Amino acid sequence: MSDIESEQNLAEVKSEELLFDPSLKKKKKKKKAVNFEDEIGDDENQVENGDKSAPAEDNEEEVKAEDDDISIFADMKKKKKKKKETADKEKPEEEAPEPSEFGDLPTKRKKKKKTDMLEFEKQLKEGEESENRQDDDIFVGEGEQDIKETKVEETWLNSDRDYTYQELLGRVFQILRQNNPELAGEKKRYTIVPPSVHREGNKKTIFANVADICKRMHRQPEHVIQFLFTELGTSGSIDGSQRLVIKGRFQQKQIENVLRRYIVEYVTCKTCKSPDTILTKENRIFFQQCESCGSTRSVSAIKSGFKAQTEKRRRQAAQ
Amino acid sequence: MSEIQNLQTYDPFADTGEEDAGQPQGYIHIRIQQRNGRKTLTTVQGLPSEYDQKKLLKAFKKEFACNGTLVQDEELGQIIQLQGDQRLKVQNFLGDNGIDRNIIKIHGF
Ligand SMILES: [Zn+2]
Secondary structure, three states, rough: HHHHHHHHHHHHHHHHHHHOOOOOHHHHHHHHHHHHHHHHHHOOOOOOOOHHHHHHHHHHHHHHHHHHHHHHHHOOOOOHHHHHHHHHHHHHHHOOOOOHHHOOOHHHHHHHHHHHHHHHHHHHHHHHHHHHHHHHHHHHOOOOOOHHHHHHHOOHOOOOOOOOOOHHHHHHHHHHHHHHHHHHHHHHOOOEEEEEEEEEOOOOOEEEHHHHHHHOOOOHHHHHHHHHHHHHOOOOOEEOOOOOEEEEEHHHHHHHHHHHHHHHHHOOOOOOOOEEEEEEEEEEEEEEOOOOOEEEEEEOOOOOOOOOOOOHHHHHHHH | OOOOOOHOOOOOOOOOOOHHHOOOOOEEEEEEEEEOOOEEEEEEEOOOOOOOOOHHHHHHHHHHHOEEEEEEEEOEEEEEEEEEEHHHHHHHHHOOOOOEEEEEEEEOO
């Protein structure tokens, strides 16, 4: 009796150990999770993390060593444990991506870095995409413009359902365009060629197609250039072949941003959003008149505001 | 004297030309200028006069870890100059400290 009892007790103790002292098991879980993550990370960042994969391997070795230790301590319980593990197997893998579980393990930081990197790259990609999306709102290259003209299929004819409002609207516009081809142009999105910007020497930037862009915006180049200079806090000149030479180093994107702001401020009609406007000057005040809806509004004058003295001037002043 | 001082703060018949750029009810302009090489500087113009510019500058310098100076302009009043491109940081700082973000205008690329 007592023998059996003690055996039972032992078994209970063992199972209790398994149940209530899950540190061994947990360690395994953790390691699994780490390996799991590392594999993902290595797969995705193979080239970039060439140096990082080495420490990860070290970790794996450490893990294996610890595994061995555990097996030494727990060889008797191993069978039971394995059973339990298979039962629990789905859980640890689900829990794996949780970084908070990783306590003080040295792998924590590396893993975090990797996830951070992944996240960062993801954000970067998203950012680029959204920027690209922004790009094609106005600055579309020539020939890239596409008039969105979805063929309206009169699908309701073959079914016994009624047409929807959208379908009917599409039908109206289709007929309208068929009968009045000159109206089709109106539907075109307002686009401007991207500014052609490149560096000249070390300190100057050339904006080659200013004249073209000004013409497309129906604005005097002087006005546009004045805006560019005040916004960029610099100065410049027009060279022999009608290109704008800007002092300072600027990228195409930056010039594009300034132009975009110019268009919002001085070109598009605030009332109907049409870019088909003209700018006239009356008594020192600029007025923007819309060609499509006829509204007129005054626009703010281009103010240069404060201009800090750069070092050259300071030296000149000192002399 | 002191009782009627507030009458002087707004003159509806004042010229609305370039002269009003420095007045407190106007915009706060944050601009950027390129210096030699890759260096830039940020200027903050039109900060409300009720703020102590010196203290603001000190706070900017500490918060953004950059150097800066106070420049007195005859027409535009006091200007804060900071080293580097601090435009977004200045905007956020001012916005977080109770300045209407709509009157903050960021210039430049
Ligand atoms: Zn209009």
